[in-house]
Amino acid sequence: MTITDEPTATGVLGTRMLRKEDPALLTGESVFTNDMKIPGALYMAVLRSPYAHARIVSIDTTAAAALPGVRAVHTGADLLDDWAAPMPCAWPVTDDMLNPPHHPLATHKVHYVGDGVAVVLADSDSIAHDAIELIDVEYDPLDAVTELEDALSDRVVIHEDLGTNSSYTWNLLVEEQDGAVQQAFDDATFTVHERYVQQRLIPMAMEPRAVAVVPQPFGGELTLYTATQIPHVLKVMASITVGIAEQQLRVVAPAVGGGFGAKLDVYAEELLCLALARKHGVPIRWNETRSENTVATIQGRGQIQHIELAADDDGKLTAVRVRLVADMGGYLQLITPGIPILGAFLYAGVYDLPKAYDFSCTGVFTTLTPTDAYRGAGRPEATYAIERAMDALAREVGVDPLELRRRNFIATDKYPYEAFTGLVYDSGDHDKAATIAADLIDYDGFRARQAAQNVPGATKRLGIGLSSYFEMCGLAPSRVLASLNYSAGGWEAATVRVLPTSKVQVVTGTSPHGQGHETAWSMIVADKLGIDPADVDVLHSDTAIAPLGMDTYGSRSLPVGGVAVGMACDKVIEKAKQIAAHQLEANADDLEFSGGVFRVAGSPDAEVPLAAIAFAAFTAHDLPDGLEPNLEAQVTYDPPNFSWPFGTHMCTVEIDTETGEIDVLDYVAVDDCGVQVNPNIVEGQVHGGVVQGMAQALYEGAHYDSDGNLQTSTLADYLMPAASDVPPITTGHSVTPSPTNPLGVKGVGEAGTIGSASTVMNAVVDALSGLGVTNVEMPASPNTVWDAINAAGAPS
Amino acid sequence: MGASVEITVTVNGTAHTHDVEPRTLLVQYIREHVGLTGTNIGCDTSSCGACSIHLDGEAVKSCTVLAVQADGMDVRTIEGMAAADGTLHPMQQAFMENHGLQCGYCTPGMVMAATSLLEENPNPTEEDVRLGLEGNLCRCTGYHNIVKSVLAAADS
Numbered sequence: 001m002t003i004t005d006e007p008t009a010t011g012v013l014g015t016r017m018l019r020k021e022d023p024a025l026l027t028g029e030s031v032f033t034n035d036m037k038i039p040g041a042l043y044m045a046v047l048r049s050p051y052a053h054a055r056i057v058s059i060d061t062t063a064a065a066a067l068p069g070v071r072a073v074h075t076g077a078d079l080l081d082d083w084a085a086p087m088p089c090a091w092p093v094t095d096d097m098l099n100p101p102h103h104p105l106a107t108h109k110v111h112y113v114g115d116g117v118a119v120v121l122a123d124s125d126s127i128a129h130d131a132i133e134l135i136d137v138e139y140d141p142l143d144a145v146t147e148l149e150d151a152l153s154d155r156v157v158i159h160e161d162l163g164t165n166s167s168y169t170w171n172l173l174v175e176e177q178d179g180a181v182q183q184a185f186d187d188a189t190f191t192v193h194e195r196y197v198q199q200r201l202i203p204m205a206m207e208p209r210a211v212a213v214v215p216q217p218f219g220g221e222l223t224l225y226t227a228t229q230i231p232h233v234l235k236v237m238a239s240i241t242v243g244i245a246e247q248q249l250r251v252v253a254p255a256v257g258g259g260f261g262a263k264l265d266v267y268a269e270e271l272l273c274l275a276l277a278r279k280h281g282v283p284i285r286w287n288e289t290r291s292e293n294t295v296a297t298i299q300g301r302g303q304i305q306h307i308e309l310a311a312d313d314d315g316k317l318t319a320v321r322v323r324l325v326a327d328m329g330g331y332l333q334l335i336t337p338g339i340p341i342l343g344a345f346l347y348a349g350v351y352d353l354p355k356a357y358d359f360s361c362t363g364v365f366t367t368l369t370p371t372d373a374y375r376g377a378g379r380p381e382a383t384y385a386i387e388r389a390m391d392a393l394a395r396e397v398g399v400d401p402l403e404l405r406r407r408n409f410i411a412t413d414k415y416p417y418e419a420f421t422g423l424v425y426d427s428g429d430h431d432k433a434a435t436i437a438a439d440l441i442d443y444d445g446f447r448a449r450q451a452a453q454n455v456p457g458a459t460k461r462l463g464i465g466l467s468s469y470f471e472m473c474g475l476a477p478s479r480v481l482a483s484l485n486y487s488a489g490g491w492e493a494a495t496v497r498v499l500p501t502s503k504v505q506v507v508t509g510t511s512p513h514g515q516g517h518e519t520a521w522s523m524i525v526a527d528k529l530g531i532d533p534a535d536v537d538v539l540h541s542d543t544a545i546a547p548l549g550m551d552t553y554g555s556r557s558l559p560v561g562g563v564a565v566g567m568a569c570d571k572v573i574e575k576a577k578q579i580a581a582h583q584l585e586a587n588a589d590d591l592e593f594s595g596g597v598f599r600v601a602g603s604p605d606a607e608v609p610l611a612a613i614a615f616a617a618f619t620a621h622d623l624p625d626g627l628e629p630n631l632e633a634q635v636t637y638d639p640p641n642f643s644w645p646f647g648t649h650m651c652t653v654e655i656d657t658e659t660g661e662i663d664v665l666d667y668v669a670v671d672d673c674g675v676q677v678n679p680n681i682v683e684g685q686v687h688g689g690v691v692q693g694m695a696q697a698l699y700e701g702a703h704y705d706s707d708g709n710l711q712t713s714t715l716a717d718y719l720m721p722a723a724s725d726v727p728p729i730t731t732g733h734s735v736t737p738s739p740t741n742p743l744g745v746k747g748v749g750e751a752g753t754i755g756s757a758s759t760v761m762n763a764v765v766d767a768l769s770g771l772g773v774t775n776v777e778m779p780a781s782p783n784t785v786w787d788a789i790n791a792a793g794a795p796s
Numbered sequence: 797m798g799a800s801v802e803i804t805v806t807v808n809g810t811a812h813t814h815d816v817e818p819r820t821l822l823v824q825y826i827r828e829h830v831g832l833t834g835t836n837i838g839c840d841t842s843s844c845g846a847c848s849i850h851l852d853g854e855a856v857k858s859c860t861v862l863a864v865q866a867d868g869m870d871v872r873t874i875e876g877m878a879a880a881d882g883t884l885h886p887m888q889q890a891f892m893e894n895h896g897l898q899c900g901y902c903t904p905g906m907v908m909a910a911t912s913l914l915e916e917n918p919n920p921t922e923e924d925v926r927l928g929l930e931g932n933l934c935r936c937t938g939y940h941n942i943v944k945s946v947l948a949a950a951d952s
Contacts, residue, residue, distance in 0.1 A: 018892055025900025026888040026907065028834015028874040035833035126819075206838045206846060206901040206935050257836070257901025258935050290839035514899030514936050680895040684941060688898065691938030715843035715933065722930040723939035728922070752938075 013527040016680045019519040020533075030255040033210035033227045034287045041212065041283035042071055042121040044273060045128035047135050048296065049110035049117055052144035052367035052708025053158065056108055056117065056137060063134040064120055069127035072280065073135065075118045076105030082275040084243030087331070088266055090233075090487040091338035093363075097168040100159040100365075102331040104268035104275075110139070111158060111330030112369050113708055114295030116268050121276060125287060144367045144708035148304050148325045151364040158330070158365045167328055167363040168337055172344050174420050176355040184319030184356045188310035192392045198303040198381045199778055200327065200702035201695075202712070203374050204720050205513075207257020208293045211269050212285040213277035222277060223250045226270050229259040230551040231511055233488065235543050237266045237334070242274045249274075253541040256513035260692070261373030262297050263513065264553045265334045269296075294713045299702055300374020302327030303340060307347065307385045310356075315397035315404050319356035322347045322385070326363045329370035336372045337363050338486060342472075342554075343378030345421050349386040350430045350468050350646055351408040355420045367708045373553060375692055376750040379472055380757060387467040387758035391765065392774065400447075401762070402438060405468050406431060416739065423480075425644045426746075427736045429672070430468055434648040436732045437466065437670040441650045454770050459657045462665075463767025466650045467759040471673075473555030473747040474643035474740075491638040492556070493548035494564035496525060496572050498631040500618035502611035504529065504536045506568075509549020510561035511541045515749065516681045517557060521565050523677055524743070528569035529610060530596030548636065555645070555747035558677065563741040564637040570742075571633030576613045579631075582624040583608050583616065643738045643746040647671035649690070649755035653763040657771070660786030662698060662764060669755065670732040674746035682748050683731045689752020690729050695721050697760035701779050719779070768792070803867035807832065808876030816863045823847040825863035826873060834874040834904050838933070845932030848905035849873050855912030857905075857931070874904035877911070887911045887949045896945030898936035906932050910946045920950060 024030045061073040080103070087102045105116045118135050122128035143156045151158075151165045158165055175181055185191060212225040222244060228234055231251040239246040256263065269286050277284045288296065303326045310319040326340040340361045347359060390408075394401040409430040410417050417425045438444075443464065450462040475481075476490035495507040506521050518538040526533035539545050550560075573593055580598035581588035584606050591598045598613070600606040613631065616622065620629035652665040669686050676682050699719040703711040712718040737744030757778065764780050765773060772792035777784055800815035807830050814829045826835050826849070835858060838846035847858045850872035858871075877885040884892065887907050897903040906929065913920065913928040920928065925946045926939070934942060 019895065021900070022892045022897060023884070025897055025903055026874075026884065026891055027878050028832065028904050030900060031833070032836070032901065034837075035827075037831075126817075204935055206844065206899065206933065207836070208838070256899065258899040260935065290841070290844075516898070684895050684898055684937060687938035687940040688936045689938075691940075692935070714841040715839045716841040720933055720935070722933060723926040723943060724930040726939060728943070729938060729940050 011527050012523050012533055014676055015678065017519060017523055017533065017678055019516050020522060021516060021518050032207055032255045032257055033212060033225050036212055036225060036254065038212055038214060038283045038285060041285045042123065043125040043128045044276065044284055044286040045120050045132045046116045046269065047118040047132040049106065049113060049115040051110055051139050051141050052113050053142040054110050054139040055142065056106065056110065057140050058138045059118060060136040061118065064131040067127065067131045067134060069123040070120055070131045071123070072121040073118060076103060076107040079105060079275065080107065082279065083241060085241050087268065087271065088237045088241060088334060089332040089336065091335040091485065093170050093337045093341050093485055094168045097337060098162045099167065099332050100162060104271045112367055113710060114369055115330065119272055121280065121284065144706065146366060146368060146704050146706060146708050148327055148364060151366050152325060158367055165365045167332065167365060169360060169362045170341055172359040174355050174357040180356045181319045181321060181358045185310045188318060189313045190311040190315060190393060190396045191308060192389055192396055193306065193308045194389045194392050196305045196385055196388060197777055198301040198305065198384065200302040200371065201300040201374055201700050202294050202702050202718055203260045203262035203297065203300055205258030205260055205262055208288040208290055209263065209267065209269065209297060210287045211273045212283060213273040214283045215277045215281055221248045221250065222274055223252060224270060224274055225252045225254055227256050227263060228253050229263040229511055229513055229553055231541055231543055232509060232549040232551050234266055234270065238271060238274055241271055244274065250544045253511050259513045260375040261300065261377055261553060264373045265298055291714050294718065295369050295710055298333055298372035299369050300371060301381060302371045303381055305381065305385045307389045309389050309393050311393055311397065315393060315399060315407055317348065317351050317353050317408055320348050320353060321358045324361040326361055327368065327371055328363045328365050329368045330365065331370050333370045333372045336370055339371065339373055339378045340381065341378065341484065343382030345423055346379050346382035346470055346472055347386050348420065349383065350410060350428065350470050352410045353420050357420050368704060375689065376753040377554065379750065380693060380754045383467065383469045383754050384758040388761060391762045395769065402434065402443060402466060405434065424641060426641060426738045426740045428644060428646045429734060429736050430646060432734050433646060433670045433672055434468055436734060437648040437650045437668050440730055440732050441652060441666055441668045443650065446652055461655050461657060461767045463653045463655065463763040464650065465759045465762025465766055466648060467755050467762065468648045469646060469755045471555060471645040471747065471751045471754055472642050473645060473750060474559035474639050475554030475556040476642060477640060478638050488550065489638065490550065490560065491636050492550050492561040492564045493634065493636045494561065494568045495632065495634040496565065496568040498572060498614040500615050502614045504531065506536060506538045506565055507546045508538060508540045508561055508565060509546055509551065510557040511549065511551045513552065515552065515557060520558065520677045520681060521562060524562055524566050525569055528566060528573065530594060555749035558745050559643040559738070559741060559747045560637060560639050562745060563743050564635045566743050567637055568633045568635040571635060572631055575633065576610055576631060578624050578627055579613045579616055580608050639740065641740045643674065643740055645671065645673040645746040645748060645751055647751060647755060649759040651759045651763045653767055655764065655767045655785060657789055660782035660789065662780060662785060664727045664760065666730065667727055668730045668732065669752060670734070671748060671751045672734045672736050673748040673751065674736060674738045675744040676735065677745065685748045686731055686752040687729050689750060690756040691721060691726050693753040693756025694726060694760050697757045697778050697780060699725065699779050801864050803864055805866050805869060805871055807871045808873060818862065818864055820863040821859050822861040822863050822866050823858035826858060826871065832873050832875050836901055836904060838901065843933065845909060846902050846905040848908040848932060850908060850912060855909045874907060877907065886952050890945040890949035890952065894941050894945040894948055896937065896941045902932060902934045906934065906942060913946065914950055918950060922947060
């Protein structure tokens with residue numbers, strides 16, 4: 001395996017090319033869904049339940065319907081005949097998983113604050129919002145269920161027909177022989193048992209959701225414009241749910257202002273706008289307010305984790321046991337039950353674990369907003385648990401946490417490495433990433449400063465934390481998804497079309513919302529075809545233009561979609577080579593292609609540029625016998641494996657033990673995402689991801705009262721960090737190409753989030769460990785830290 | 797709802813006269829009446845700063861001002877930042893060169909706030925920039941490259 005320190009820039013690939021997307025975004029020209037001007041559209045507003053759990057006794061819409069400018073009012077019961085199927089859950093993780101029927105508007109009961117109860121259609125957004133205030137709903141309130149242990153007890157069964165709040169229990173027991181896990185724990189020199197809470201997070205993409213549906217006047221076609229990450233998946237699901245012939249539904253994701261997993265869903269409002277546009281024959285639009293977004297858009301995380309590690313004399317892991325309870329919320333959304341399962345393969349981290357692994361997860365309903373994918377989706381949670389537990393083990397063994405990790409890293413020469421789960425990790429050099437990070441943060445120097453400063457009585461205490469991680473991305477080999485009961489494939493499609501004038505159109509099935517695919521895909525094509533990236537146009541996010549796709553999530557776009565683009569270029573070159581050989585009267589096998597020109601090996605004068613071949617393919621006047629006109633190729637690529645980016649993050653903090661305030665001093669992220677297409681984009685992804693994970697560690701949490709009311713329902717209450725709340729991020733990298741795909745790329749969208757929460761919290765606990773503190777819950781607010789110090793009770 | 801009120805607001809150098817409901821926010825006026833949608837709405841509590849514009853030369857969150865309060869005033873939005881020939885404003889250019897944006901939704905507000913920040917403090921420290929932009933939220937960039945962009949614009 002080739003391992004280099006620097007990305008290899010060959011032509012444009014690997015350079016810091018500026019983004020093509022930026023001029024339109026910087027000048028206000030980009031059109032987000034709620035920017036669209038749609039004459040004749042009615043505005044929809046949704047009346048939402050103020051109760052977490054209640055029966056709907058009656059709904060009186062008379063006053064709302066009478067308000068001037070109101071065109072229609074519908075309740076859930078009115079619209080029951082408009083649905084062909086309940087809202088979709090595409091990931092029934094077990095055959096006996098319980099999934100309550102779920103329609104876009106509640107009919108007889110509400111199951112979380114924010115559950116839709118009725119809608120108004122009106123001439124303006126403000127009239128629609130005025131009108132929902134006039135709808136009179138009588139509720140019969142029931143007990144809320146807001147705590148996972150309470151939910152598990154079935155004290156209150158939320159969906160009575162199911163008979164229990166437990167939706168499923170999913171197990172993964174991997175043992176060399178029966179009882180190997182228990183045997184390992186019995187034989188262990190060291191064991192740790194840790195309990196961690198993954199608080200609920202609000203994804204908070206800066207663009208709230210927005211939907212507009214435009215019906216065609218004749219023929220029944222509907223165009224759904226929506227702020228989504230998944231126009232293709234949504235088209236399939238919406239056609240089934242609303243009962244629209246799939247070829248009559250076009251889904252377009254205009255400019256989308258961030259997703260982070262929260263726009264990877266099929267939402268009630270999308271289905272309502274479709275059904276109501278069909279019903280009324282006029283365009284219908286809906287713009288989510290931020291206060292709606294916090295309750296009506298999915299939330300992330302929400303788990304209680306128990307992790308046990310067994311280790312031998314040297315602190316080498318011999319077994320891992322994990323028990324999770326995962327909060328589903330009031331209903332199952334698109335992939336709600338699968339999110340904790342995505343983490344199931346990562347609770348042994350980047351460590352060489354024998355076949356002694358026992359994982360079990362129970363998904364339970366609560367009367368809270370449904371959970372679903374949020375940046376990292378199961379993998380930050382898993383990484384948090386193993387990396388926090390590794391620090392606990394290091395304290396138990398009495399070695400430095402970095403040393404403990406080095407003893408357990410999968411050795412580089414073992415790659416490709418068949419893990420205990422049967423998954424094959426593609427490539428890695430964990431010691432190298434850790435060493436680079438340690439050098440960047442001056443690990444040994446900081447340890448010396450820490451020893452000098454954290455003396456008895458010190459009220460400013462230093463801590464350093466680290467986390468080594470796998471990202472597990474490139475979702476995903478379709479056969480693996482099948483084995484996980486996931487209802488779709490994991491392939492991606494690309495078309496590369498060389499136009500007669502030799503400009504290039506790329507059609508991709510990925511659906512960017514800030515990641516810079518137009519730039520990155522142009523760079524891949526320019527590199528392959530030897531042309532200027534400015535001559536490449538990337539078309540995406542419209543099912544009429546890009547009919548095939550699996551969209552953007554799970555750090556899949558580059559290692560699946562970008563690879564498909566590169567493979568389509570190879571097919572174009574292969575076809576062009578046949579035409580070139582014909583024109584040069586040479587054998588195709590003797591042709592070389594570089595810099596956009598075909599040359600006959602050994603005959604430097606015999607050459608023809610791709611541009612000439614493109615035009616020849618267009619005129620088709622003189623093509624080789626049997627060759628189709630035009631120069632275009634389509635590839636649908638199903639990856640043979642996940643990709644396995646990895647890295648080590650380190651962080652230093654200083655904590656004021658008198659106030660509990662945490663000052664993050666330095667943050668170093670060393671990420672290896674294989675070959676880098678554009679280091680600017682890679683670093684940008686890492687910066688943003690790190691701050692999102694740091695935000696979970698220090699600031700954010702969806703706080704509910706015992707009645708299920710969200711206490712952090714606005715950006716004034718939910719502590720999403722501002723620039724002044726976070727430090728600069730130092731990025732480093734190594735480059736270990738993936739052997740799985742021809743570009744050697746791995747993906748990077750979630751790495752920052754996966755590595756950072758555990759890194760920050762390990763630093764926090766490290767700073768306080770001299771005071772007897774072994775755990776601090778997230779978010780580590782000054783109050784929480786102060787409480788942890790005082791609960792530990794050690795004299796400072 | 798009350799009776800409509802006629803207002804005249806100069807937006808990016810052009811005077812506009814419209815009848816508006818008294819409750820209309822300036823951001824709604826800019827987006828729905830003037831038709832300039834570069835100014836985005838990210839919250840309903842004046843927390844996120846996505847709707848930041850310049851009002852008589854000062855950066856304000858345009859959701860905190862009623863349209864009627866802007867009667868007779870001068871508004872500059874993101875659409876008014878680049879030169880007529882399309883040349884980007886130095887702040888826009890700095891954001892582009894330093895990868896200071898990803899999804900771009902907070903970006904118009906960030907650019908307007910940052911421009912105003914440099915007018916008040918042409919040579920800010922990194923800390924000055926972080927504090928100066930604390931009213932503008934971004935979910936994509938972790939702020940690292942936004943701060944870098946503003947410092948680069950200050951140097952240019």
